[in-house]
Amino acid sequence: MEQHEDKSARWFMYTSVLFFLVTILIGLIMSIRFIAPEFLGGIASLSHGRIRAIHTNGVLFGWLLAADMGLCYYLVPRLAGVRLFSEKLGMATLGLWVVIILGAVVTLGIGDTQGKEYLELDMALDILVTIAWVMFAINIFATIARRKYENMYASLWYVMGTILWTAILWIVANLPVYAGVNDANVNWWFGHNAVGLIFTPVGLAIAYYFIPKATGNPLYSHKLSLIGFWTIAFLYIWNGAHHILFGPIPTWLQTVAILFSISLLIPVWTAVTNFYGTMRGKWAQANTVVKFFLAGTTFYLLTCFQGPMHSLRTVNQIVSKTDWIVGHAHMAVFGAFSFFAMGGIYFSLPRMLKRPVFSEKLAEWHFWLSFVGFLGFAISLWIGGFVQGLQWMDYRISFLDTVKAMFPYYLVRMFSAILMVAAQLMFAYNVLRTARGNGHAPAAPAVA
Amino acid sequence: MKLETNAILLLVVVAVFMFLGSYFTMVVPLMDARLNAPSKDARPYTxxxxxxxxxxxxxxxxxxxxxxxxxxxxxxxxxxxxxxxxFKRFGIRALIQAPPSQPGEFAYDQPHFLGTRRVGPDLARVGGKYDNTWHINHLRDPRSTSPGSLMPAYSWLFDKASQPTPDAIALVAYIQKLGTNYKWREEGVEQARKLQGISAALPFKEGKQ
Known part of the structure; x- marks a missing residue:
């Protein structure tokens, strides 16, 4: 057995959890403002229009992508059967990543934004992200190139795909050459695939690795994982325009995006079948890690059923531009891929540190509060968004009345957000205590 | 299967797939003149x-x-x-529909502001709907003009005497320009007047429709 140092893996995880706490707190502030618009008002840098970008970029790049990178540093060397190519390069990548995230908070706080969703970061930061990504790519590809086993497991295809897709998406979308509706089309070519070709494949890489490990079952079907990978590789990139249905873009482009959106059911259902199949027989005695993957898989199935459905014109007409979409986006990023990352951290951290998690009980609480909180968050926004969408269809209902009608849903969303933040506080405390390692509580036997 | 063992071949096929989808859904629209050219009455921003x-x-x-x-x-x-x-502005009762947004209207927009979410209403045709004073009051205290609104008050766009800063004035000038590429309000009212004039002039026979 190869001895892994895992320094980069661990420190990427610690950092990501810290950023998660900060950015999810910003999310909570925003949810309070939907009840009390003047909450923390009067400060430009804390206004909704500025912290909204800090929340999305912080959660996507500060938490989720950093956590995913940490998990890649863990699983790629193990699947390759060799040590990580360079721990020094890994730590340097982390240093640069921290600079980028802090830089993002400062620049977005002062209103220095490119003004496009998920592409807000200043050009200088864009270049730093590109450099960091190349450093990450070198480390991972060099590790894979020196692998001991000739065959590559599904997770490795997904990691390699993620690296290539992310690089191309990021560089092409950040070129400052587009204008008008094409700027919007490129924005959504990027925006849709930021989820579809960055967080989905790396999330699946994590699930494909940790679900068999955590359950002790072999992968249900190799063939399904192949079908899933190649259909994702072929189908995802065609979908961006479904964000602008009925908008000022050609009808053929909208129709193509709809057709390919429906076809996304293929990679999703193959992956979900594979995950459920692998977890078969282990649901009843599910430990926290398996719970995160089970719930994550279910949220993945749900969010990716919603996606194709509301790319249909008749559904899109109602839900587009409403809070339904906010619920949908959070289910992908929080419900599915953050749950996968959390499960991966709970599995890998004790193994890297060679000591148990500080508190299994706290981990259970983290899971259940995240789960229940998120259900409240998503369901309130779906019902509210759908109702608002229906109200918008009658022009005689004034816009302000449709805003006021959202009050009860926003109230439930705010309380749900409190649960979600409380859960992540427990997560961070648990990770911190596990990392420090002194005086850990005995593991609760019921969940061992 | 060979693709599972050959990392380079796998990456090449992945890149080819990505290029295919990107070409048709992104590059083809980029080369489409109808999407890039300004519509005939669109003008650059002042x-x-x-x-x-x-x-x-x-x-x-x-x-x-x-x-x-x-x-x-x-x-x-x-x-x-x-x-x-x-009725208030033109003395006629009619529902004038806003024209749907056209690609040529956005030709001078960089970055685009098409947006994805309506916490507040769409602004594509808001130019000319309210007067400048309304907009200034709305930015200063959104709930004074729009009770129930969730918009924050933009106090940093006003000075100590609560007068609008140059930024606020510029913002209102931009908002007032939105959607005015077509004179759709005036044209719509004119058309409504004509139609109402015709229907008033038509002989109305009871029981026969």
Whole structure:
């Protein structure tokens, strides 16, 4: 057995959890403002229009992508059967990543934004992200190139795909050459695939690795994982325009995006079948890690059923531009891929540190509060968004009345957000205590 | 299968697939003149409007306001002029629908502000709906003009005497320009007058329709 140092893996995880706490707190502030618009008002840098970008970029790049990178540093060397190519390069990548995230908070706080969703970061930061990504790519590809086993497991295809897709998406979308509706089309070519070709494949890489490990079952079907990978590789990139249905873009482009959106059911259902199949027989005695993957898989199935459905014109007409979409986006990023990352951290951290998690009980609480909180968050926004969408269809209902009608849903969303933040506080405390390692509580036997 | 063992071959096929989809859904539209050319009555932004556009960008207005009237009846109605508005301003009761957004209207927009979420209403046709004073009051205290609104008060766009800063004035100039590429309000009212004139002149026979 190869001895892994895992320094980069661990420190990427610690950092990501810290950023998660900060950015999810910003999310909570925003949810309070939907009840009390003047909450923390009067400060430009804390206004909704500025912290909204800090929340999305912080959660996507500060938490989720950093956590995913940490998990890649863990699983790629193990699947390759060799040590990580360079721990020094890994730590340097982390240093640069921290600079980028802090830089993002400062620049977005002062209103220095490119003004496009998920592409807000200043050009200088864009270049730093590109450099960091190349450093990450070198480390991972060099590790894979020196692998001991000739065959590559599904997770490795997904990691390699993620690296290539992310690089191309990021560089092409950040070129400052587009204008008008094409700027919007490129924005959504990027925006849709930021989820579809960055967080989905790396999330699946994590699930494909940790679900068999955590359950002790072999992968249900190799063939399904192949079908899933190649259909994702072929189908995802065609979908961006479904964000602008009925908008000022050609009808053929909208129709193509709809057709390919429906076809996304293929990679999703193959992956979900594979995950459920692998977890078969282990649901009843599910430990926290398996719970995160089970719930994550279910949220993945749900969010990716919603996606194709509301790319249909008749559904899109109602839900587009409403809070339904906010619920949908959070289910992908929080419900599915953050749950996968959390499960991966709970599995890998004790193994890297060679000591148990500080508190299994706290981990259970983290899971259940995240789960229940998120259900409240998503369901309130779906019902509210759908109702608002229906109200918008009658022009005689004034816009302000449709805003006021959202009050009860926003109230439930705010309380749900409190649960979600409380859960992540427990997560961070648990990770911190596990990392420090002194005086850990005995593991609760019921969940061992 | 060979692709599973050959990392380079796998990456090549992945890149080819990505290129295919990107070519048809992104590159082809980029080369489509109908999507890039300004519509015949679109004009570039003035210096003041451009400054206002930067304020709009900086304050993240795009996160809560879209700028696209979608090609749907409920949107052309909602973002058009209702009977109350036409009566107050033009002395005629009619529902004037807003024209759906056209690609040529956005030719001078960089970055685009099409948006994805409506916490507040769409702004694609808002130019000319309210007067400048209304907009200034709305920015200073949104709930004074729009009770129930969730918009924050933009106190940093006003000085100590609560007078609008140059940024606020520029922002209002930009908002007032939105959607005015077509003179759709005036043309719509004129058309409504004609139609109402014709229907008034038509002989009306009871029981026969």
């Amino acid at each position: 210096e003041l409007e451009m400054k206002g556009r930067h304020v709009y960008q900086k304050e993240g207005c795009v996160y809560c306001h879209t700028q696209q009237v979608r090609n749907l009846l409920e949107e052309t109605q909602r973002y058009g002029m209702g009977e109350e508005e036409t």
